[in-house]
Amino acid sequence: MNALYNFVSGPLVWIALALFAGGSAWRLWSLVQLSKKKDIYVHEYFSWPHALRSILHWIVPFANESTRKNPALTVVAFVFHLFLLALPLFVIGHVAMLDKALGLSWPTLPEGLADAMSFVVVGACVYFLARRLTVPEVKFVTSASDFVILALAAAPFVTGILAYHQIGGAQFMTILHMLSGEAMLVAIPFSRLSHMLYAPLTRAYIGSEFGAVRHARDW
């Protein structure tokens, strides 16, 4: 158990980080190369002001018609993504480990708050799951991979909560927590979690097309 703990909290972290960073860089690089070869419009019509204008209208909740039409989903989705990104960066355990390994540290979230935020993330995952199962237009296009991705996103938070509250064996849960976190990191470039990488690009492109070519708004 200790050996396993040392492995998943040591070398495996670096392997996962390397796969995440390398995989992401490779995915982005190869997409840009492919677009230069086959989708030259993307570059010809690319317009920074229109791309940024579009991104701005879509990272601000309720700044576009689509989010206004779906207020509940909008709130859940925004909070989910915000917490999902903030927790791993600012939770005390992570920063402490990073401090120990590299001597790097930054301010952390109070433990109680981080715990509450984790519950919110898991709650959001339950909401997404329920939506997939009950909203007809979502259900119609849902496949097994959608549940897998949702599970991948939820797992680090579920196990994090269990480990923090010492349910199911602290060390065992911590190992599971680390494994699931590492799995999610690696999955980002190699699954549809890559929307994290691609979304800014697709948004920038449609923003450029709508703004610079069609002279219309896309929100």
Next chain:
Amino acid sequence: MSSQPYELVKDKGLDEGVARLTPEKIAKVVGAVLESEGGARLKAYVDTCAHCGLCAEACHFFHSHDRDPRYAPVAKVKQTLWGILDKGGAVSPDYIARASRVAYTECNLCKRCAMYCPFGIDIAYVVGLMRRICHKLGVTPQYIQDTAHSHSATMNQMWVKDDEWIDSLMWQEAEARDEVADLRIPLEKHGAEIMYSVIGPEPKFRTQLIYQAAVIMHAAGVDWTMPATPGWDNSDMAMYSGDYEIMGRLKRSHFECAQRLGVKRIVMGECGHAFRSVHDVGNRWLGWRDEPVPVIHAVQFYHELITSGKIMIAKKFQEPVTFHDPCNIARGMGLHEMGREVARALCEEVVEMTPNREHNYCCSAGGGVINCGPPFRNTRVHGNKVKAEQLAATGVKTVIAPCHNCHGGLEDIIHHYKLDMKLKFLGDLIYECMEKPWN
């Protein structure tokens, strides 16, 4: 709802095309199209789509079928290219039978869904790529294929022969001379400021629009011409059938016609899809970033004539009207405000439909759907109940739609849902309301 069976509408072109398919042919064509044309955008779209269903809200087919999930934009991708990608092209002829109907007749390529997707996924592009595959498979609805054949053989949409074209123009000139003694429709005038181009159906069915345009040009004192050769037709149904080779020939002939005449710019009549073709699709296929000869849409031209005082309005149209935003010039060129300004200059009262401008609902004729002909009339009319509701809610009796396709589509909707409304082009109203100095 989705539990209801889906009945395939019969169509000679699609049915016989599907009957000729073999799994090998499907795999070969799919592979070839994806290899040559399915690039980074397709990859990014497929890998990014989170299957969240938010695009559903955008689609008039979805709303008109009481939120039937089959009509959500993402569901249309699932029933077309998505299945093909999942199976690496190993789909059955039956799959293509369903997919071709979805791609050609249940999506107007109006791009409204691109505005509701958080990632800005251009679903119309994906559906267009499916049509491209269907075209290469020889599975196209008969009526639109007939139009593409006409484009190929005559360089116009309606099998108008070269002499018939000139004849129609001379006929309209002769008619108009009863009203304006010295009116001309200048043909082949080299070095004119403007070449006026129209779509094939204008000389064929709506010749009075050419008459009206001539009267407007005459009153405004415009230095204009129309070509006497192929290339006069700016329309492009090949773009919608997926026959991009013909699309390229059409656009080339249209622009070369203007270049041969040495005009400064092309003014096109009130059509939406033709504008998409010259501004957005055909030009790109040919490798032109922008138009090689500047092209403006009739809405821009009318706006220019009215704001510069070249056309004076004698008497405003008295009844309240509503203004329909054609997708290809509103979402396609941002002409919604300009269109309204022209409408307001001509009419006492313009009542808004909601949603409008970029968020308008398509007429359901666009994207070549009306050109798929009578077999699919009900598909498109039932698919646009929301438009009928939207029109009825305005309470007005006159709808302005500066687009031929929209006229076709809205006319059918008005008739089917028994709305007491009539349709007008902006040109109709200008002709009706302008000051005619010769009177």
